[in-house]
Amino acid sequence: MQSPLEHVTLFHIGPVPIAEPVVVTWLIMAGLGAFAFLATRKLSILPSKTQTVLELFVTVLDDQIRDTMRRDPAPFRPLIGTLLLFVLIANWSSLIPGIEPPTAHIETDAALAVWVFVATIVFGISGRGLKGYLETFVEPSWVMMPLNLIEQITRTFSLIIRLFGNVMSGVFVVGIVLSLAGLFVPIPLMALELLTGAVQAYIFAILATVFIGAAAGESEEIPLTAKESD
Amino acid sequence: MEGNLVEIVSVFSAALAVSFGAIGPALGEGRAVAAAMDAIARQPEAAGTLSRTLFVGLAMIETMAIYTLVIALLVLFANPFV
Numbered sequence: 001m002q003s004p005l006e007h008v009t010l011f012h013i014g015p016v017p018i019a020e021p022v023v024v025t026w027l028i029m030a031g032l033g034a035f036a037f038l039a040t041r042k043l044s045i046l047p048s049k050t051q052t053v054l055e056l057f058v059t060v061l062d063d064q065i066r067d068t069m070r071r072d073p074a075p076f077r078p079l080i081g082t083l084l085l086f087v088l089i090a091n092w093s094s095l096i097p098g099i100e101p102p103t104a105h106i107e108t109d110a111a112l113a114v115w116v117f118v119a120t121i122v123f124g125i126s127g128r129g130l131k132g133y134l135e136t137f138v139e140p141s142w143v144m145m146p147l148n149l150i151e152q153i154t155r156t157f158s159l160i161i162r163l164f165g166n167v168m169s170g171v172f173v174v175g176i177v178l179s180l181a182g183l184f185v186p187i188p189l190m191a192l193e194l195l196t197g198a199v200q201a202y203i204f205a206i207l208a209t210v211f212i213g214a215a216a217g218e219s220e221e222i223p224l225t226a227k228e229s230d
Numbered sequence: 231m232e233g234n235l236v237e238i239v240s241v242f243s244a245a246l247a248v249s250f251g252a253i254g255p256a257l258g259e260g261r262a263v264a265a266a267m268d269a270i271a272r273q274p275e276a277a278g279t280l281s282r283t284l285f286v287g288l289a290m291i292e293t294m295a296i297y298t299l300v301i302a303l304l305v306l307f308a309n310p311f312v
Contacts, residue, residue, distance in 0.1 A: 001308070005308035165296030166289075172303075199289050206286065 004104065004168045021102035028089050028102070032082075057081075068206065069213035079119055083112065084205035088117060091167055091197025094174075094190075101197075104168040106160065113159040116208045117152070124211065124215030159207060166200045236311050244302035249297025258291045 008017035065073035102108040124133040165195040179185045268286040
């Protein structure tokens with residue numbers, strides 16, 4: 001059985017070896033980008049079916065970000081939405097025969113989590129100012145500074161391992177059952193993998209929202225909620 | 231059967247890690263689901279919010295078991311001592 005930490009090198013571009021997850025990642029990126037470009041090219045007041053689905057997605061996403069962060073969701077929508085969509089499509093790409101989800105390899109998850117880490121710093125500085133952001137590290141007192149610094153690393157690391165472990169274990173279990181039992185037996189496990197993939201994509205996006213929201217701090221003015229009655 | 235001692239210990243410790251690492255999250259998930267059922271029984275109109283929170287919580291708890299699985303796979307496939 002192949003180790004989940006190794007890669008299949010498909011081809012070389014010059015001296016750079018290109019592994020399978022890279023190709024799948026770029027295919028997903030191209031697909032998402034092309035879909036987003038084509039779907040938003042002619043937006044109208046009376047929305048078509050595709051536009052309705054997209055508007056519903058954006059509305060739900062905005063509500064989630066607003067509930068979690070208590071801020072205006074507009075600056076965070078592109079990053080969080082892209083993370084959610086990419087991880088979801090990547091987790092579900094195992095449905096296509098012969099394709100292994102890129103999130104089942106630790107490097108893809110590491111790249112995503114590092115972007116979340118960078119985004120917390122950027123949004124933290126832009127939300128509180130450099131001094132204000134640095135002051136969050138000495139809260140509630142100076143004694144806690146090492147713990148606050150370590151927390152930045154460990155939560156990024158746990159973000160990596162959580163996504164990697166969940167997706168990889170699904171691929172692994174399906175592979176083992178397939179080699180033991182035969183053709184149609186792993187199908188219930190694959191159905192379970194769909195649920196796990198969706199939940200993990202949601203959790204990745206929500207945790208990114210929580211981290212960025214905690215770094216950016218609460219805004220002074222209360223954001224306009226879509227549902228005022230709540 | 232020839233076997234390196236490090237390999238034997240690695241396989242054994244991987245099984246041990248997964249088995250013990252599964253106990254804690256299993257108990258935790260059981261408590262979480264029981265509490266959620268209790269809450270839904272008391273307040274059925276909040277079932278949507280409760281089950282969404284439950285799913286997120288379960289995935290968080292499950293992560294602990296996944297960590298031990300990753301450790302076991304590291305021991306099996308990327309063992310630095312073999």
